[in-house]
Amino acid sequence: MKTNSVERKYVMPGDVVIEGDHNPLANVIKSGNKIISTKIGMAEISYNGVRVMPLSGTYIPRMDDVVIGKVADMNGFAWEVDINSWFFGILTGSAVFGRQFSSSRDSMKSAFNKGECLIAKILSFDRTRDPLISVSGPGLGKIKEGEITYITSSKIPRVIGKKGAMIKLIEENTGCRMTIGQNGAILLKGTDEARTKARNAIELIGNQAHISDLNDKVISLISK
Amino acid sequence: MSKNNIERISGRAPDELRNVSIKAGVIKNADGSALIEFGKNKIMAAVFGPKEVHPKHMMVSDRAIIKCRYHMMPFSTDTRKRPNISRREIEISKVIREALQPAIIMEDYPRTAIEIYIEILQSDGGSRCAAINAASTALADAGINMRDLVAACAAGKVNGQVVLDVDDTEDKTGEADMPIALLPNTGLITLFQLDGNLSKEEFDKALELGKTGCDKLYKLQRDALSEKYFNDKNGNKEE
Numbered sequence: 001m002k003t004n005s006v007e008r009k010y011v012m013p014g015d016v017v018i019e020g021d022h023n024p025l026a027n028v029i030k031s032g033n034k035i036i037s038t039k040i041g042m043a044e045i046s047y048n049g050v051r052v053m054p055l056s057g058t059y060i061p062r063m064d065d066v067v068i069g070k071v072a073d074m075n076g077f078a079w080e081v082d083i084n085s086w087f088f089g090i091l092t093g094s095a096v097f098g099r100q101f102s103s104s105r106d107s108m109k110s111a112f113n114k115g116e117c118l119i120a121k122i123l124s125f126d127r128t129r130d131p132l133i134s135v136s137g138p139g140l141g142k143i144k145e146g147e148i149t150y151i152t153s154s155k156i157p158r159v160i161g162k163k164g165a166m167i168k169l170i171e172e173n174t175g176c177r178m179t180i181g182q183n184g185a186i187l188l189k190g191t192d193e194a195r196t197k198a199r200n201a202i203e204l205i206g207n208q209a210h211i212s213d214l215n216d217k218v219i220s221l222i223s224k
Numbered sequence: 225m226s227k228n229n230i231e232r233i234s235g236r237a238p239d240e241l242r243n244v245s246i247k248a249g250v251i252k253n254a255d256g257s258a259l260i261e262f263g264k265n266k267i268m269a270a271v272f273g274p275k276e277v278h279p280k281h282m283m284v285s286d287r288a289i290i291k292c293r294y295h296m297m298p299f300s301t302d303t304r305k306r307p308n309i310s311r312r313e314i315e316i317s318k319v320i321r322e323a324l325q326p327a328i329i330m331e332d333y334p335r336t337a338i339e340i341y342i343e344i345l346q347s348d349g350g351s352r353c354a355a356i357n358a359a360s361t362a363l364a365d366a367g368i369n370m371r372d373l374v375a376a377c378a379a380g381k382v383n384g385q386v387v388l389d390v391d392d393t394e395d396k397t398g399e400a401d402m403p404i405a406l407l408p409n410t411g412l413i414t415l416f417q418l419d420g421n422l423s424k425e426e427f428d429k430a431l432e433l434g435k436t437g438c439d440k441l442y443k444l445q446r447d448a449l450s451e452k453y454f455n456d457k458n459g460n461k462e463e
Contacts, residue, residue, distance in 0.1 A: 013327075
């Protein structure tokens with residue numbers, strides 16, 4: 001087997017991706033001198049090591065990820081935001097109102113209400129505590145208009161494409177503005193027609209993320 | 225196998241499985257799902273999670289917990305089965321959970337629960353094995369980190385003959401029924417039950433036969449998953 005260039009193949013849980021001294025990067029385990037996949041996906045064997053790009057699975061929060069979520073619950077101190085993961089993102093009052101935040105003085109409802117959607121960034125997450133999120137930063141905050149569509153979070157890199165090529169392609173050909181959350185939620189802004197086209201393109205990527213000539217397929221779908 | 229074996233009621237050869245078909249991703253609202261038709265068995269498995277643990281005191285801080293429910297529909301048997309969870313179903317839920325547990329990398333999902341729901345739509349003997357096959361396909365479909373898939377198949381002894389995949393009538397008239405579940409790539413056995421009596425030789429033979437059955441089911445699971453994810457039916461390894 002070749003080891004120098006990037007090599008791709010389809011794997012399932014339990015499959016031996018490669019034998020020998022390789023560095024396990026993501027979604028693989030090392031057992032003896034075998035690298036074994038733990039998910040369904042595309043295995044990539046490169047210089048740095050072996051990783052499996054999963055084709056299914058829930059979103060695992062990572063620091064500095066931009067996510068799109070919906071306020072599921074709120075209390076006097078924080079909002080709980082559904083970010084499509086197994087825990088709610090916690091948005092604290094002080095992250096919105098600043099350090100002088102006081103639950104008696106500031107009205108939580110003036111910032112975010114239940115059911116409202118927002119773009120946020122993951123501040124911290126370490127699997128022992130719920131993810132903390134923040135809305136302070138360029139492009140972050142409440143979503144006032146648009147439509148949210150969902151895709152498996154592991155396919156987000158395909159939606160973005162190499163250096164944003166796929167986003168650019170969809171945006172230029174449909175006239176729809178897209179904001180991508182790493183959790184698999186995508187915000188679409190534009191006319192009805194533009195949004196429909198973009199939604200179909202995203203759906204296509206979701207169904208055929210493992211195919212290599214994705215760009216051509218998306219172009220032919222949009223230009224129809 | 226030679227022709228002078230005693231005929232089975234279903235007309236199958238001693239080492240022949242019933243017709244099996246598996247389909248992955250049949251339920252939209254579940255994170256992962258699978259439907260298996262194993263002879264007359266029709267079993268649906270759905271997996272949710274990882275998700276928050278309820279009730280909270282069941283949470284384990286360094287790994288996931290697995291909840292498994294095996295349930296038979298009232299119309300799944302000859303006479304109506306009462307829809308309540310029976311003693312038998314509680315036991316089978318436990319053995320299925322313990323059969324799947326070694327395959328799941330629970331340490332990757334601390335403080336969460338992985339829920340497996342198995343509904344028997346139609347039953348015909350060997351439903352626990354069929355359920356394990358469906359559940360393991362559903363777990364892989366849900367994208368949960370697993371060391372391996374889990375394949376299961378029963379062997380047994382009917383009319384003095386060691387046979388593969390004991391069905392309902394054979395189970396009732398036969399001498400022994402031995403469900404086996406294993407991790408196909410490593411060969412580790414995760415479920416092993418034996419109901420009836422077998423001599424040492426018969427036991428060895430039945431175990432060998434059961435393992436070949438598991439290998440066949442493993443291939444069918446792979447086919448089901450690759451049909452959904454890679455749009456082709458050829459999910460078996462090139463080797």
